[in-house]
Amino acid sequence: NAGVTQTPKFQVLKTGQSMTLQCAQDMNHNSMYWYRQDPGMGLRLIYYSASEGTTDKGEVPNGYNVSRLNKREFSLRLESAAPSQTSVYFCASSEGLSYNEQFFGPGTRLTVL
Amino acid sequence: AQSVTQLDSQVPVFEEAPVELRCNYSSSVSVYLFWYVQYPNQGLQLLLKYLSGSTLVKGINGFEAEFNKSQTSFHLRKPSVHISDTAEYFCAVSDRVGYSTLTFGKGTMLLVSP
Numbered sequence: 001n002a003g004v005t006q007t008p009k010f011q012v013l014k015t016g017q018s019m020t021l022q023c024a025q026d027m028n029h030n031s032m033y034w035y036r037q038d039p040g041m042g043l044r045l046i047y048y049s050a051s052e053g054t055t056d057k058g059e060v061p062n063g064y065n066v067s068r069l070n071k072r073e074f075s076l077r078l079e080s081a082a083p084s085q086t087s088v089y090f091c092a093s094s095e096g097l098s099y100n101e102q103f104f105g106p107g108t109r110l111t112v113l
Numbered sequence: 114a115q116s117v118t119q120l121d122s123q124v125p126v127f128e129e130a131p132v133e134l135r136c137n138y139s140s141s142v143s144v145y146l147f148w149y150v151q152y153p154n155q156g157l158q159l160l161l162k163y164l165s166g167s168t169l170v171k172g173i174n175g176f177e178a179e180f181n182k183s184q185t186s187f188h189l190r191k192p193s194v195h196i197s198d199t200a201e202y203f204c205a206v207s208d209r210v211g212y213s214t215l216t217f218g219k220g221t222m223l224l225v226s227p
Binding site: 004033040041042043044045048050058090092096097098099101102103104105106107 | 119122145147154155156157158159162164203207208209211212213214215216217218219220
């Protein structure tokens with residue numbers, strides 16, 4: 001099993017460009033998450049999907065959109081990238097919310113110039 | 114809403130010495146507590162979690178943590194660290210009420226030197 005996979009691993013964008021980060025899991029998990037990690041800030045939740053067909057905002061949703069394409073896939077879109085979105089992005093999945101262990105992907109390092 | 118405070122951003126320690134990484138949380142309801150570890154250039158993985166029962170929780174790689182409700186703490190300990198324990202450690206909390214997401218602390222970088 002691959003677990004949680006993310007593409008791409010690295011990306012450089014210019015301000016105003018758009019892009020979609022892809023995430024897929026093969027553990028048949030119901031819940032999926034997108035986090036961003038910035039130095040000294042820990043992980044902050046951008047959006048999550050408690051189950052297929054639902055999405056909800058997390059702590060820092062502004063400037064992002066998400067799509068839960070099916071049970072396996074959860075994508076994150078930046079419509080008009082800004083330098084403040086330079087970060088490392090992690091996708092995670094779990095059986096459910098709350099007390100369930102989250103499994104993380106390897107991350108996407110995004111730089112916006 | 115819950116919050117997590119990790120009191121040390123960086124903890125340097127020599128190999129084979131004991132270590133304690135501190136975590137305090139705040140919540141208006143009962144919580145579940147977690148420690149995750151992130152090795153360089155990798156995603157996070159679960160070290161241990163407290164859901165209920167014994168307040169002393171044992172995890173992988175010889176780590177353990179103790180839930181102290183009166184002090185709202187969940188400190189992580191290891192009696193003897195290895196070079197390979199060098200990593201960033203994150204404490205996280207989730208409310209027991211409803212279907213809650215995780216809130217992470219800002220992380221503690223454990224630096225083990227020979």
